Amino acid sequence: MLVAGIDIGSITTEALLFDKEKGILGYTILQTGADSKKTAEIALEKVLADPAKNASDVSYIISTGCGRKRAAFAKEAITEITCIAKGVNYLFPEARTIIDIGGQDTKVIRVNERGRVVEFEMNDKCAAGTGRFIEVMARALNVELDKIGEISLSHKKDLTISSICTVFAESEVISLVSEGEELEDILYGIHRAIADRTMGLINRLGGVQKDVIMAGGVAKNIGVVKALEKVMDTSLKIYVEPQIVGALGAAILALEKVS
Amino acid sequence: MNQIVGFTTTIPVEVVFAGGYVPCDLNNIFIVDENPLRFIERAERDGFPKSMCNWVKGIYGVVMEKNISRVITVMEGDCSNTQALAEILRYKGIQTIPFSYPYDRDREVLKREIEKLIDHLSVDKAKLSPVEERIEKVRTNLALIDRMTWDEKVVTGHENHLWLVRSSDMLGDYERYEDMSKDFIDSIKERNRIQGVSIGYIGVPPIVTDLYDFIESVGANVVYNETQRQFALPYFEKDIVERYLMYTYPYGIFSRLIDINEEIERRSIQGIIHYVQAFCFRAIEDVILRETLKVPVITIEGDLPKKLDTRTKLRIEAFVEMLREKGNGEN
Numbered sequence: 001m002l003v004a005g006i007d008i009g010s011i012t013t014e015a016l017l018f019d020k021e022k023g024i025l026g027y028t029i030l031q032t033g034a035d036s037k038k039t040a041e042i043a044l045e046k047v048l049a050d051p052a053k054n055a056s057d058v059s060y061i062i063s064t065g066c067g068r069k070r071a072a073f074a075k076e077a078i079t080e081i082t083c084i085a086k087g088v089n090y091l092f093p094e095a096r097t098i099i100d101i102g103g104q105d106t107k108v109i110r111v112n113e114r115g116r117v118v119e120f121e122m123n124d125k126c127a128a129g130t131g132r133f134i135e136v137m138a139r140a141l142n143v144e145l146d147k148i149g150e151i152s153l154s155h156k157k158d159l160t161i162s163s164i165c166t167v168f169a170e171s172e173v174i175s176l177v178s179e180g181e182e183l184e185d186i187l188y189g190i191h192r193a194i195a196d197r198t199m200g201l202i203n204r205l206g207g208v209q210k211d212v213i214m215a216g217g218v219a220k221n222i223g224v225v226k227a228l229e230k231v232m233d234t235s236l237k238i239y240v241e242p243q244i245v246g247a248l249g250a251a252i253l254a255l256e257k258v259s
Numbered sequence: 260m261n262q263i264v265g266f267t268t269t270i271p272v273e274v275v276f277a278g279g280y281v282p283c284d285l286n287n288i289f290i291v292d293e294n295p296l297r298f299i300e301r302a303e304r305d306g307f308p309k310s311m312c313n314w315v316k317g318i319y320g321v322v323m324e325k326n327i328s329r330v331i332t333v334m335e336g337d338c339s340n341t342q343a344l345a346e347i348l349r350y351k352g353i354q355t356i357p358f359s360y361p362y363d364r365d366r367e368v369l370k371r372e373i374e375k376l377i378d379h380l381s382v383d384k385a386k387l388s389p390v391e392e393r394i395e396k397v398r399t400n401l402a403l404i405d406r407m408t409w410d411e412k413v414v415t416g417h418e419n420h421l422w423l424v425r426s427s428d429m430l431g432d433y434e435r436y437e438d439m440s441k442d443f444i445d446s447i448k449e450r451n452r453i454q455g456v457s458i459g460y461i462g463v464p465p466i467v468t469d470l471y472d473f474i475e476s477v478g479a480n481v482v483y484n485e486t487q488r489q490f491a492l493p494y495f496e497k498d499i500v501e502r503y504l505m506y507t508y509p510y511g512i513f514s515r516l517i518d519i520n521e522e523i524e525r526r527s528i529q530g531i532i533h534y535v536q537a538f539c540f541r542a543i544e545d546v547i548l549r550e551t552l553k554v555p556v557i558t559i560e561g562d563l564p565k566k567l568d569t570r571t572k573l574r575i576e577a578f579v580e581m582l583r584e585k586g587n588g589e590n
Contacts, residue, residue: 066569081577082584105570117581122574124560204549 001258002053003060005083005250006044006074008036008067011103011131012217014244015043017051017058018251020259026050027244036067044073060254064246066104078253080246081109081120087249088213089115091239096209099198099228099236100245101218103131108201110209115249121201126165129197131218133166137190140170141183148187152223155188157181169193187223194218195227202232213237215245264380266331267318267341269427269490270358271373271503273394275331276433277387278380284428288325289317290466295564298324312538313466313563315340322353329354331376336360336509339540356380360509370500391499394433400440401426401491409457409482409526413450416460416481417471418443423487424464456582457527459483461519461548462534462541467561473572474532479579482526485519512544516551523554530555530582532575537562555582 001020007013009032016027028046032039040063048055055073063074064083071077080100088095089111098109104127110119127133138145159181163169169190176186202208212234218224219242229235239245264280265288275282289298298320299313305323307316315338322330332345334357345355356379361368377384404422408414414422422440429436456479463486474481486508494505507514522528531552535542537560549556557578559571567575 066573079573079577079580081573082580105573116584117577119555120577120581122570124570 001255002058003062003251003254003258004044004047004058005247005252005254006040006061006063006065006071007080007083007244007246007250008032008040008063008065008070009080009102009246010066010105012243013039013043013065013067014247015040015047016244016247016251017047017053018248018255020255024248027241027247029241029243032067037070037072040067040071041073044071059258062250062254062257064250075254076257078250081107081122082117083246083249083253084215085109085111085117085249086115086252087245087247088215089113090248090252091245092211092213092237094211095213095237097202097205097212099202099212099214100216101130101194101198101214101224102216103127106130106198106201108198108205110205115252119205121204123197123201128166128169129194131216133169133194134190134218134221134224136166136170137173137187140173141177141186143183143187146220149191149221149223149225151184152187152191153184153226155182155184157185157188158192159185159189161186161189161193188227191221191223191227192231194224195231198228199231208232208234210234211237213239215239215242217243219243263327263431264329264331264356265322265327266333266358266428267344268333268337269506269508270331270333271376271499272428273387273391273499274373274376274380274382276394277390278377278382279386280380281431282428283327283431284425285318285321285327285330286314286464287425287428289314289321290464290564292321299563310538312338312340312536314338314463314536315344317564319344319347322348323351327353329356331356331358333509334359335362360503360506362511364504364510364514366500366504369504373500373503387499390433391497393437394429395495397429397433397437397440398426398492398495400437400444402493403444404440405488405491405493407444407447412453412480412482413447415453415471416458416474416484419481420460420464420471420484420487423484423491426487426491453480455480456579456586457482457529458579458582459485459519459523459526459528459531459554460534461485461515461531463536463539465534465561466536466564467567467571468564469566470534470561473567474575474579477576477579478583481532483522483528485515485522488522489518512547516548519548519552523552528554529586530557530578532556532578533558535560555585 017025061074063071068077100107106123214236298317301320302316408419489508496502
């Protein structure tokens with residue numbers, strides 16, 4: 001039995017095809033762009049074309065992510081918090097705390113052994129400490145986004161970025177550059193600020209409970225991962241493609257619907 | 260216009276009515292206006308900072324724009340900004356009448372405060388009892404509407420909110436409000452029972468305009484509006500001082516907690532939405548609430564009288580999904 005999940009995020013859209021017997025059959029990741037509805041359709045077409053299937057072969061599709069209600073082909077829309085919990089539970093059944101940092105949201109989810117959300121916390125109105133925050137800082141420092149994690153690992157100083165507001169932090173970072181601080185130290189400070197903010201959310205849920213899994217695009221930034229591991233004093237488990245966890249959870253929930 | 264007495268939060272409204280005045284909850288005038296932002300803009304033009312509570316700015320704007328000449332300002336037991344608000348109103352030539360709920364719930368102090376209010380408004384005490392008796396009938400109807408929200412489940416959370424929050428001034432006419440409430444009760448008896456996840460709403464009334472509608476759209480219903488219910492004085496004490504001593508809202512978080520916990524139990528509430536206003540000191544109380552309440556709590560923050568932002572919607576929807584799963588016994 002074939003089902004699909006689609007996660008329409010603020011920056012990327014992931015579609016995933018799942019078979020009851022074989023598990024994940026394939027997935028695709030696209031930039032969401034300005035027309036999320038169209039992107040969702042293309043993502044589904046691509047993932048179906050990969051294992052050469054037709055939409056009619058798919059029994060149930062669930063959409064998730066901030067654009068979840070834009071996917072007209074989906075039979076149901078479920079929030080990414082529920083879907084991420086389900087996806088992580090499939091990959092890491094021992095997971096009890098999930099950190100998901102995406103383009104504009106940071107979520108910390110406490111999950112039980114069945115993949116159900118027990119509690120969650122999320123950043124409030126602003127995108128401070130999210131993927132967008134990192135993008136703005138990378139631009140201010142003129143560094144490629146996929147390099148900043150690695151560069152920050154060679155830091156020598158524990159620089160502190162005291163502002164977490166993206167706008168104020170950008171000014172602070174520019175001031176540090178003009179004061180002659182090293183790039184790797186500033187980048188470390190940025191990652192540390194994200195880790196501290198995420199730790200605040202974890203503390204609101206009563207602290208770290210192992211195993212801790214990280215998902216979302218920011219999990220690909222080794223600088224953030226290491227900074228988080230340091231403030232939490234525990235190691236993170238990360239799936240090989242952390243961006244598809246929401247779509248995976250949506251697909252598994254779709255399977256539950258038709259089973 | 261001279262008969263209007265504005266106020267900054269719930270006060271013993273019986274006294275105002277008995278004095279022959281028209282009580283006017285300035286919060287309600289602000290929030291039901293077609294364009295409430297104009298009151299905030301007025302306050303900011305007059306120098307109020309951006310980074311402060313928009314309820315306070317809204318109240319100020321209403322007083323200035325609607326030429327309200329007399330305001331009862333609740334100096335203790337409500338908002339930490341009211342002292343400065345009272346001062347600027349007074350500076351602008353508006354008559355302010357201070358009223359305080361003693362933090363330690365001292366009966367004698369509250370009695371004295373009510374007597375001072377009676378003196379300020381030159382109320383003939385003989386007129387107070389008949390007004391109290393009639394208002395008790397209104398509050399009895401409101402208590403019934405409240406019960407029909409969580410027990411019979413034929414009143415929506417939004418309707419409950421409106422009926423109870425307006426009880427602070429009874430729209431300036433308690434006899435009409437009694438008739439309106441009776442008509443409403445008669446009109447809903449045949450309704451079907453509302454389904455969905457039972458939510459409790461605690462904290463000050465929301466400044467955002469579509470909260471209740473959104474909660475209903477994701478399959479939940481508010482069966483308890485903590486502060487609004489308190490505004491309707493659900494304690495049928497004959498003595499006015501006793502009545503306002505039992506009123507929990509002004510006496511700090513611990514008096515509120517007793518009420519909240521009782522109602523969570525009585526109303527089988529599955530989860531709590533704690534609303535805090537941006538820049539409000541009550542956000543600190545959130546720590547105690549989250550650690551004390553026995554059901555899941557989500558805290559949402561509102562700033563301007565606008566619709567909910569997307570992220571807050573996501574959080575509420577995910578919260579309802581979580582509670583639904585829990586209610587299905589899947590957690």
